[in-house]
Amino acid sequence: MIENKKELIDGIALKIEGLISAKDIVSNDFTESYHNISKTIPFEKKMPTFIDDVFSKNILVADENFGFASSKELPAFSLYRHGVKAVIAKSFFSGFYKNAFNIGLLCLYANTDYIDDGDELSINLRLGFIQNHTKLLGIKVKPTKKYFYNLYINGGLINTIIKEVQNV
Amino acid sequence: MKGTIFEKIIKQHSSNAENVVSDEVISIRIDNLLLPDNCVMPIFELLEYTKIKPVHKNIYVALTNFHYQYEQNYSINQRKIIDYAKKYNxxxxxxxxxxxxxxLLELNKIASGSTFLVRDSTVNFFAPLNNLNISSGIQDLFKSITTGYHDYLIPEIIKVNLExxxxxxxxxxxxxxxxxxxxSSLTQHRPYLIEFSGALLPKLTANDLFTLSLHHYTMNRAAFMFPPLPQFNNLKNGVYPDADAEYSKIFNFDLSKTTPLIDVNGYISEVTEISGEKIDKVYIGNSVGGLLDxxxxLAKILSKHKVSVPTYIIPASTKILEQAVVKDYIRPIIEAGCTLITPATGLCSAINDxxxxxxxxxxxxGYNDLSVQVREIIKDFYNCSIDTAVATAIKGEITTLNQLVRSIEG
Known part of the structure; x- marks a missing residue:
């Protein structure tokens, strides 16, 4: 039985093609600094329509090694802050993957060839399954490790630490 | 990864690491932490907000010149950072x-076999010291500051043998x-860490090893590890791999026939292949090419030749600059027509000011990757060794040091 609402996510796919580096997500030309987080715009150069698109399409769908080339949290944080509910990709750069869960952004490994831009999706995290309502397909998700699952459910690492401290 | 340096250091720093397997998360003790100033304010704010006290004793804050990032109120932020750093020790x-x-190297704080967590992947610079360096985001740093531990996503371990x-x-x-x-084929989907080995390592200088380590940037941010080496006096107390250590892949390189190489906008070729191309400016230092040796x-070469294009020299630290002045290395550099730039942390592609x-x-x-921060306004970016850089500065066009010497003698 599903107990946590965070395990069920409905949304529309926003598909981005090709290899996506951390710098494609948040341009390094401007800043890597946390001080300017409010000024960062995801995919400012790669997908200038992102800010408008993400209002209606909030499940980002990508290809291989998503978010490579940076261990900083800014790319994941910027996506999360601008309303991305989850990222589905064939694979993730480990730094991006860990930072995403650290801030409470869900990342799922799945074959994204079966998802096109604008497809209507339902993610069932508990069952490890994505329903593509547009294509009438079920897509298997690589099981999320318990460590990362807990981070996501708790709302990220800082919330987890605060809960642990409060429980002591 | 049984018997690797990596596995041994992980086991020394974890109470529950019986089986170290890639792609698993293991909690390890962190010995040293460094917070660059572009992430430290949110951490101080979190400490203030949560009232959780830092438990870690070895925490460093690196102030940097980030004016190129158009920071607003940067000097005010830096003063705040210094005040908070004092408060939290x-x-x-x-x-x-x-x-x-x-x-930090000059402070001599990073020991063999230790773990070091930083929000900056240039932490891999310390790899030749036979320790484990980890780059992470702010949330992971906060956890380590307040608990002393880091949840480490274990990478795949690859061996690179240099002979x-x-x-x-x-x-x-x-x-x-x-x-x-x-x-470059290692730019793959799983995180990996490279353990270096081979008879060439003890023959390299400390400068060579630090330079190599900084270039992990160009290899998918793989972390590097090195065995104990005589250059760092850690043969007795270092962590060695077992003779039968297990690696997921092994690459062997014989470097005897290697010739000077150059990276042009990400593509690497032999310098001689592009000899003669005109260059507008040359930058030597700070992270690579700015050490005392x-x-x-540079002083030795430039005492005999003048540069023919604008050439900027950036020592890596104030201490190195002071030593270079005492040893009279700076005078011939300036007399040859170079511009000396004061040491500073900032844009490590050596274009600080x-x-x-x-x-x-x-x-x-400098190490290539950071050059992308200014690449948009540069027509072509060339990245090479100090030998090729100084020869090119003298001739005004791409050339190796050997080619320069031959052309002068000829």
Missing amino acids: FQVLENHKGIWNIN GTIQPNINGKNIALLLKKEL DLEF IIPVAGEKILAT
Whole structure:
């Protein structure tokens, strides 16, 4: 039985093609600094329509090694802050993957060839399954490790630490 | 990864690491932490907000020159950072003293077999010291500050064996460029860590090894590890791999026939293939090419030749600059027509205080990847060793040191 609402996510796919580096997500030309987080715009150069698109399409769908080339949290944080509910990709750069869960952004490994831009999706995290309502397909998700699952459910690492401290 | 240096250090730092397997998360004790100033304010704010007290004792804060990032109120932020650092007993590494890696190295705080967590992947600079360096985001740093531990996502372990005897004009930069070229296929989906081995390692200088380590940037941010080496006096107390250690892949390189290499906008070729191309400006230092032996080398060459294009020299730290002045390395550099730039942490592609003009062809010795921060306004970016850089500065066009010597003698 599903107990946590965070395990069920409905949304529309926003598909981005090709290899996506951390710098494609948040341009390094401007800043890597946390001080300017409010000024960062995801995919400012790669997908200038992102800010408008993400209002209606909030499940980002990508290809291989998503978010490579940076261990900083800014790319994941910027996506999360601008309303991305989850990222589905064939694979993730480990730094991006860990930072995403650290801030409470869900990342799922799945074959994204079966998802096109604008497809209507339902993610069932508990069952490890994505329903593509547009294509009438079920897509298997690589099981999320318990460590990362807990981070996501708790709302990220800082919330987890605060809960642990409060429980002591 | 049984018997690897990596596995041994993980086991020494974890109470529940019986089976170290890639892709698993293991909680490890962190010995040293460094917070660059571009992430430290949110951490101080979190400490203030949560009232959770830091438990870690070895925390450093690196102040940097981030004015190129158009920070607003940057000096005000830095004063706040210094005040908070005092409150929480974090040690501040000041920006005007040079790049933080060198400043921390000069403090002699990073020991063999230790773990080091930083929000900056240049932490891999310390890899030749036979320790484990980890780059992470702010949330992971906060956890380590407040618990002393880090939840480490275990990478795949690959061995790179370096053999042979390198030619006199081949150094760490050329080895890094060669590995970038040959190991580009490793830009894959799983995180990996490279353990270096081989008879060549003890023959390299400390400068070569630090230079090679900084170039992990060019290899998918793989972390590096090295065995104990005589250059760092850690043969007795270091962590060695077992003779039958298990690696997921092994790559062997004989570097005896390696020639000077150059990276042009990400593509690596032999310098001789593009000899003769005109260059507008040359930058030598700070992270690569700014150590004391680099300045000694430059003084030796530039005492006999003048540069023919604008050439900027950036020592890696204030301490190195002071030593270079005492040893009279700076005078011949300036007399040859170079511009000396004061040491500072900042844009490590060695363009700290200079704004390149659009359309210029720039040659620098810094590690390549950071050059993308200014690449949009530069026509072509050339990245090479200090030997090739100084020869090119003298001739005004791409050339190896050997080619320059031959052309002068001829």
